[in-house]
Amino acid sequence: xxxxxxxxxxxxxxxxxxxxxxxxxxxxxGESLGIxxxxxxxxxxxxxxxxxxxxxxxxxxSRSMGYFSTLCAxxxxxxxxxxxxxxxxxxxxxxxxxxxxxxxxxxxxxxVPDADEGIRIIQKLEQETGIKIENMxxxxxxxxxxxxxxxxxxxx
Amino acid sequence: MYYDDVETDLIEMLQSDIPLKPKPYEDLARRLNTSxxxxxxxxxxxxxxxxxxxxxxxxxxxxxxxxxxxxAVFKVEPEDEERAGLILAGYKEVSHCYxxxxxxxxxxxxxxxxxxxxESALKPLLDDMVDKTGLIDYQVIKSVRExxxxxxxxxxxxxxxxxx
Numbered sequence: 001x002x003x004x005x006x007x008x009x010x011x012x013x014x015x016x017x018x019x020x021x022x023x024x025x026x027x028x029x030g031e032s033l034g035i036x037x038x039x040x041x042x043x044x045x046x047x048x049x050x051x052x053x054x055x056x057x058x059x060x061x062s063r064s065m066g067y068f069s070t071l072c073a074x075x076x077x078x079x080x081x082x083x084x085x086x087x088x089x090x091x092x093x094x095x096x097x098x099x100x101x102x103x104x105x106x107x108x109x110x111x112v113p114d115a116d117e118g119i120r121i122i123q124k125l126e127q128e129t130g131i132k133i134e135n136m137x138x139x140x141x142x143x144x145x146x147x148x149x150x151x152x153x154x155x156x
Numbered sequence: 157m158y159y160d161d162v163e164t165d166l167i168e169m170l171q172s173d174i175p176l177k178p179k180p181y182e183d184l185a186r187r188l189n190t191s192x193x194x195x196x197x198x199x200x201x202x203x204x205x206x207x208x209x210x211x212x213x214x215x216x217x218x219x220x221x222x223x224x225x226x227x228a229v230f231k232v233e234p235e236d237e238e239r240a241g242l243i244l245a246g247y248k249e250v251s252h253c254y255x256x257x258x259x260x261x262x263x264x265x266x267x268x269x270x271x272x273x274x275e276s277a278l279k280p281l282l283d284d285m286v287d288k289t290g291l292i293d294y295q296v297i298k299s300v301r302e303x304x305x306x307x308x309x310x311x312x313x314x315x316x317x318x319x320x
Contacts, residue, residue, distance in 0.1 A: 012215065012220075019212045021199055021200050023179060023181060026180075027178065041176055044176055047213075053215055054215060054216050056176070057173055059307075061209050071267070073262075085304075088303075088304075094304060096306075098299040100227070100299050101299075140241065140254065142241040142244065142245035143252060145250075148215055148271065150221075
């Protein structure tokens with residue numbers, strides 16, 4: 001993916017903000033852009049297959065859904081990184097798992113039905129891997145933004 | 157939390173993909189013996205109740221031209237938390253900003269996820285953040301490798317069809 005025309009950029013900006021809550025959302029989007037429903041669908045399919053769009057769906061508020069989420073960090077010997085990261089990634093509640101350049105070289109997020117379950121999973125992973133895991137739950141959320149401003153042709 | 161059949165199936169669709177076809181809710185409405193309008197209404201309700209932050213496209217930010225992403229972590233004293241957190245949250249380059257409970261020997265408790273087009277923009281941005289917040293003790297934690305990145309599955313059906 002390397003070229004994005006103005007219509008794609010506008011479409012991405014719109015659909016990142018909101019898929020219209022109508023029974024024909026792609027038609028509604030097309031009306032805002034001055035293009036037809038078919039063209040909207042064609043462009044979105046291309047943006048999806050090129051990997052630009054991960055998915056079109058809902059971003060849930062895990063807290064309102066009654067879930068607990070936390071950020072965890074650990075220090076893993078280089079030679080065990082893949083193995084430990086693999087064990088962590090197998091946990092369904094782990095949604096992000098990254099190797100990072102830091103004393104703590106593996107960071108992951110865990111989203112689970114409640115805090116006790118989170119602690120149970122962390123302990124289980126510690127036992128399984130023998131690696132100490134630091135639990136860093138949020139005390140306060142200042143911002144969660146999930147959209148990115150897309151420019152015109154030259155952005156990419 | 158309890159979900160009725162319609163909510164369960166809707167959440168299942170919304171946590172993965174809304175179909176790319178003219179009437180994306182048609183099949184689900186037929187299966188649930190309800191109308192497409194009713195499903196849209198239910199989604200609006202979930203938004204109003206705050207269960208859904210937004211319905212739309214989720215981009216892969218690397219492909220979207222935001223190739224350089226780091227976690228910036230700052231040490232903040234309790235009396236400065238609110239002020240500094242709000243300042244960092246105000247930057248358009250910051251997608252997530254949290255105050256976290258962290259181990260004492262780590263100490264960096266204010267987290268900002270920063271997304272940039274390229275690395276050259278990082279230094280000026282951090283200088284500005286230090287300037288505006290007055291927080292001088294910080295670390296930049298770059299990602300080296302992505303092992304996993306998925307969306308949370310709130311409704312999880314076992315493959316044997318044995319329910320949720």
